[in-house]
Amino acid sequence: MKKTQEVIGLPVISICDGSEVGKVKELVVNAEKGAVDFVIVDNGTQILGASVIPTEKVLGIGGYALTIENSSDMEEISKMPAAVDLLQKDVKVKNTRILTKKGRLIGETGDIFIDEDNRCSIAGLEFISNAAEEQIKIIPRESVITFGKNLIVVAENVEETLLNDAEQLMSEKAAADAEKKNLEFSDEAVITGVSPEMPGAPENTSELLSVNNNSNSPEAYQDNAAGLFKEKQIQYLKGRKATKTITDSLGNIIVSEGMDITEEIISKATQEGKLIDLAMNNKA
Structure with a gap:
C-alpha cells in the first residue's frame, strides 16, 4: 500500500540492465476503474513528449525505486491513446471535494492510497473534513460511488466507515482478500499444487481450510508479493x-x-x- 507522494519522484529502474531510466513524474488515474493505469516518467520533456509505463508492466514499487523488466516497457505517451485520453479527462482524485449520495458536501480528499499488488487500484482516500478535525481519516474504496473530475461521490453513511490510519486499511484489505480466498479455496488448492492425491497433502477439507486460513495475514500477503519479486530478481541476476x-x-x-x-x-x-x-x- 503506497500513498502517491511516496511514489512520485522515485527512480524508475530497469532490472534487465540495472539502469535508471527516469523518475516517476505523475500517476494517471482511470476514474471508471478506480485505479492508476499509467506512470508518467520524467525525461526532461513536456508532458506529451514524456514516456509512460502501463501499471501492468510495473514489477514492484519499493521505498527506493519503481522497477520494470526493461526500458522497452516504456512508450512515448503520444503513442498511447488511452493514456492521452485519461490525461485529457484530468481526474486527479487528490484535493477534490467530497459529496455524499444525498448531497452533503463534507470535505475534500488529501492523498490517495494505491494497492500496488492489485493492479494499482485505489484502496482509500485521505479525508479532510469541513469540521476541521485534527486527525485526517481514511475513506475506504468500498464507500466511494464515483470518482469525478470536480467531485467524489461517497455513500451517505461514509462517516461510519472512516478508518483512522493506513494499518486499518491494510487490515480491511487482508480481511476482504481472506474472505475471497476462502470462497475460492478449491481453486486455490489447485493453484498452489495442493490436492488430496499428492503426498503430504492435507487429508481432509478442514485441514486444507486451516492451511489456507493461516496464510491470510497481512504479513503473509506481503511475503508472497516480496517472494514473487525476489524470484524475478534471482532469475535475472x-x-x-x-x-x-x-x-x-x-x-x-x-x-x-x-x-x-x-x-x-x-x-x-x-x-x-x-x-x-x-x-x-x-x-x-
Missing part, C-alpha cells in the same frame, strides 16, 4: 558478474567485483537493503 564491490552498512563485503552472483549473494543483498545496488552493478 543469478550467474551474472558483479562490476563493483558491494558492502553492507558495517563494511562487510556482500560481493566482490568480478564474482559470480549466486542466489545466496542475492538473498544477502536483499537482507541488507543492497539489492538495487546489485541490480545496477552487474554484467553478463
Whole structure:
C-alpha cells in the first residue's frame, strides 16, 4: 500500500540492465476503474513528449525505486491513446471535494492510497473534513460511488466507515482478500499444487481450510508479493558478474567485483537493503 507522494519522484529502474531510466513524474488515474493505469516518467520533456509505463508492466514499487523488466516497457505517451485520453479527462482524485449520495458536501480528499499488488487500484482516500478535525481519516474504496473530475461521490453513511490510519486499511484489505480466498479455496488448492492425491497433502477439507486460513495475514500477503519479486530478481541476476564491490552498512563485503552472483549473494543483498545496488552493478 503506497500513498502517491511516496511514489512520485522515485527512480524508475530497469532490472534487465540495472539502469535508471527516469523518475516517476505523475500517476494517471482511470476514474471508471478506480485505479492508476499509467506512470508518467520524467525525461526532461513536456508532458506529451514524456514516456509512460502501463501499471501492468510495473514489477514492484519499493521505498527506493519503481522497477520494470526493461526500458522497452516504456512508450512515448503520444503513442498511447488511452493514456492521452485519461490525461485529457484530468481526474486527479487528490484535493477534490467530497459529496455524499444525498448531497452533503463534507470535505475534500488529501492523498490517495494505491494497492500496488492489485493492479494499482485505489484502496482509500485521505479525508479532510469541513469540521476541521485534527486527525485526517481514511475513506475506504468500498464507500466511494464515483470518482469525478470536480467531485467524489461517497455513500451517505461514509462517516461510519472512516478508518483512522493506513494499518486499518491494510487490515480491511487482508480481511476482504481472506474472505475471497476462502470462497475460492478449491481453486486455490489447485493453484498452489495442493490436492488430496499428492503426498503430504492435507487429508481432509478442514485441514486444507486451516492451511489456507493461516496464510491470510497481512504479513503473509506481503511475503508472497516480496517472494514473487525476489524470484524475478534471482532469475535475472543469478550467474551474472558483479562490476563493483558491494558492502553492507558495517563494511562487510556482500560481493566482490568480478564474482559470480549466486542466489545466496542475492538473498544477502536483499537482507541488507543492497539489492538495487546489485541490480545496477552487474554484467553478463
